[in-house]
Amino acid sequence: MYKYDPKSLCADEFINHEEILETLRYADENKDNVELIDQILEKARPRFTEKGTFCTGLTHREASVLLACTIPEKIQEMYSLAEEIKRAFYGNRIVIFAPLYLSNYCVNGCLYCPYHMKNKHIPRKKLTQEEVKAEVIALQDMGHKRLAIESGEDPKMNPIEYILECIDTIYSIKHKNGAIRRVNVNIAATTVENYRKLKEAGIGTYILFQETYHKESYLTLHPTGPKHDYNYHTEAMDRAMEGGIDDVGLGVLFGLELYRYEFAGLLMHAEHLEAVHGVGPHTISVPRIKRADDIDPSTFDNGIDDDTFAKICALIRIAVPYTGMIISSRETQAVREKVIRLGVSQISGGSRTSVGGYQEEERPTDTEQFDVSDQRTLDEVVHWLMEMGYIPSFCTACYREGRTGDRFMSLCKSGQIQNCCHPNALMTLKEYLVDYASQETKEIGEALIQAELKNIPRERVREICKDHLEKIQEGIRDFRF
Numbered sequence: 001m002y003k004y005d006p007k008s009l010c011a012d013e014f015i016n017h018e019e020i021l022e023t024l025r026y027a028d029e030n031k032d033n034v035e036l037i038d039q040i041l042e043k044a045r046p047r048f049t050e051k052g053t054f055c056t057g058l059t060h061r062e063a064s065v066l067l068a069c070t071i072p073e074k075i076q077e078m079y080s081l082a083e084e085i086k087r088a089f090y091g092n093r094i095v096i097f098a099p100l101y102l103s104n105y106c107v108n109g110c111l112y113c114p115y116h117m118k119n120k121h122i123p124r125k126k127l128t129q130e131e132v133k134a135e136v137i138a139l140q141d142m143g144h145k146r147l148a149i150e151s152g153e154d155p156k157m158n159p160i161e162y163i164l165e166c167i168d169t170i171y172s173i174k175h176k177n178g179a180i181r182r183v184n185v186n187i188a189a190t191t192v193e194n195y196r197k198l199k200e201a202g203i204g205t206y207i208l209f210q211e212t213y214h215k216e217s218y219l220t221l222h223p224t225g226p227k228h229d230y231n232y233h234t235e236a237m238d239r240a241m242e243g244g245i246d247d248v249g250l251g252v253l254f255g256l257e258l259y260r261y262e263f264a265g266l267l268m269h270a271e272h273l274e275a276v277h278g279v280g281p282h283t284i285s286v287p288r289i290k291r292a293d294d295i296d297p298s299t300f301d302n303g304i305d306d307d308t309f310a311k312i313c314a315l316i317r318i319a320v321p322y323t324g325m326i327i328s329s330r331e332t333q334a335v336r337e338k339v340i341r342l343g344v345s346q347i348s349g350g351s352r353t354s355v356g357g358y359q360e361e362e363r364p365t366d367t368e369q370f371d372v373s374d375q376r377t378l379d380e381v382v383h384w385l386m387e388m389g390y391i392p393s394f395c396t397a398c399y400r401e402g403r404t405g406d407r408f409m410s411l412c413k414s415g416q417i418q419n420c421c422h423p424n425a426l427m428t429l430k431e432y433l434v435d436y437a438s439q440e441t442k443e444i445g446e447a448l449i450q451a452e453l454k455n456i457p458r459e460r461v462r463e464i465c466k467d468h469l470e471k472i473q474e475g476i477r478d479f480r481f
Contacts, residue, residue: 002016002017002018006271006275007272007275008272009235009276010235011230011234012215012231014269014271014272015213015234015268015272017215019268020265024064024068024260024264026061026065027064028068030068032069032071037071037074041066041074041077043056044062044081044318045081046084046321053088055085055089055321057320057321059267059271059319060264060267060268060271060319063267063315063319064263064264064267066315066318067260067263068260078311078314078315079310079342081314081318082313082314082342085317085318085343086317086341086342086343086345088321089322089412090324090345092389092391093391093425094344094385095347095395096346096348096382096392096393097144097148097346097348097349098351098378099148099186099348099351100135100139100147100148100149100170100358101150101352101353101354101356102127102150102163103125103127103151103154103157103162104122104124104125105124105157105158106152106153106154107226108152108153108224108227109222109225110211110225111220111221111222112211112253112256115152117225125356126157127355131359132166133169134359135356135358136169136173136175137173137175137178138358139358140173140176140179141178141436142350142358142378142379143178143379143382143432143437144180144349144350145179145180145181145394145428146182146394146396147180147182147183148186149170149183149185150186151163151188153227158187160190160194160198164198164201167185167202170183177435178435181396182396182400183202184205184206184207184249185204185205186206186207188208189226189233189239190236190239195239195240195245196244198243198245199243199245203245204396205245205282206240206245206249207249207251208236208237208248208249208251209252209287210233210250210251210252210266211253211256212252212253213234213252213257213265213266214258214261214262214265217256217257221256238276246277246404246405247404248281249283249285249326250269250281250284251266251284251285251326252265252266252287253287254286254287254289254302254303254304254309254312255289255303257302259302259308259312263316266284266316267320270284270319270323279405280320280322280409281320282324282404282405282408283323283324283325283326283346284316284323285325285327285328286309286312286313286316286325286326287328288330288331290373306335310335310342313343314343316343325343325344325346326347327339327340328347328348329347329349329353329373333374336374337388340390349377349382350376350378350379351372351374352372379436382432382445383438383440383444386441386448391422391448392425392432393424393425393429394428394431395428395480397480397481398420398421400480401480403420419457420480422455423464423481424480426452426453426465427465427468427469427472427480429445430445430469431472431477433445434472453465453466464481
């Protein structure tokens with residue numbers, strides 16, 4: 001009998017291969033079992049009470065049954081339920097961020113990443129602190145307030161001291177009305193001590209993609225370098241939480257392995273964090289493998305089409321209803337438009353995936369980590385979101401007000417977080433409109449803010465928000481609930 005234990009701190013036990021295979025067999029046996037599917041969907045529906053809106057979510061087995069389902073009308077029910085849950089907890093707000101690549105020096109041999117150490121085509125680059133400053137000013141001039149810093153793994157070129165120095169530089173830059181108010185970190189798995197240092201540096205969320213939960217495939221795809229250690233990598237979130245980082249972000253790179261296996265593993269990881277730490281992942285990212293220098297996605301035969309991708313996004317929203325979901329500029333405008341409706345709550349805008357890309361013109365063979373499919377400017381992305389009725393949010397208030405980890409989740413689960421998020425989104429959008437937006441974007445944005453003010457349920461909060469909006473117009477910045 002295999003050992004599956006979500007409370008274990010051993011990766012082979014909380015992401016158990018045999019449990020995933022048994023889950024997939026169970027899902028195949030029940031994929032068109034209408035009675036069971038209806039029971040699962042009913043369990044997942046929001047419950048509206050006087051104390052707030054509640055969802056139970058789904059187990060990895062229950063969600064895997066829905067993923068295997070081939071009945072068109074049931075799939076449409078899933079989409080409708082995902083939309084309902086998305087509206088209940090995230091309203092019509094979409095958080096905006098940008099990646100900032102610090103260095104592409106890397107000692108790993110990952111077969112799907114152009115940063116792998118054997119790639120001699122790509123020029124290696126590491127930003128100096130002056131170059132970091134220039135990149136941040138360029139991002140501030142676009143209107144960004146939230147960054148996700150990225151770096152290859154190289155203990156000599158990119159030690160933790162370098163990352164910490166970059167974070168300090170980023171937070172220190174106040175340019176015109178610009179300021180980066182939240183730095184999320186996506187760097188290689190590290191020690192508890194280093195996670196404590198990141199926490200002390202004031203980071204927001206620590207993000208680490210698993211790439212694949214299939215251990216045998218993982219070892220093949222990571223033949224050399226410290227990332228080859230599957231268990232050390234997979235257990236990183238537990239060390240991060242031990243180090244005091246209570247907001248962590250999961251993700252797999254869809255296309256490396258069979259998507260149903262990855263989907264089950266991803267949800268098992270979320271269940272593990274909930275079981276051990278009392279709070280699941282703050283975010284889940286859903287990247288798909290894309291073409292890059294020295295990387296041809298066609299060599300990986302597990303790619304998924306857009307419809308399957310949309311179904312995965314919808315079911316993640318249903319299974320882990322309180323968790324933020326992130327989609328990057330890897331995806332096209334059309335794909336992003338579809339999955340935002342189904343559950344995505346954060347997107348990047350005006351992104352560059354090369355080291356120094358915000359100051360320099362990118363070339364196809366330069367330092368990009370992957371091809372960007374959505375190449376619109378931030379202003380174009382903001383305008384597009386508002387045309388669809390969404391509020392582009394540059395809010396970072398929860399982190400700075402201590403609403404993280406289990407405190408954030410308790411507020412989210414009760415629905416109380418919306419009393420903060422909605423007015424904060426409007427105020428940060430107002431900042432963007434006044435400081436950075438084109439005239440057309442300003443016009444649609446001002447109309448949206450006036451309409452959305454009416455949707456703030458508490459009169460006292462609404463009046464305070466109106467007052468803050470007027471002060472933002474006069475030049476005062478950084479109000480938050």
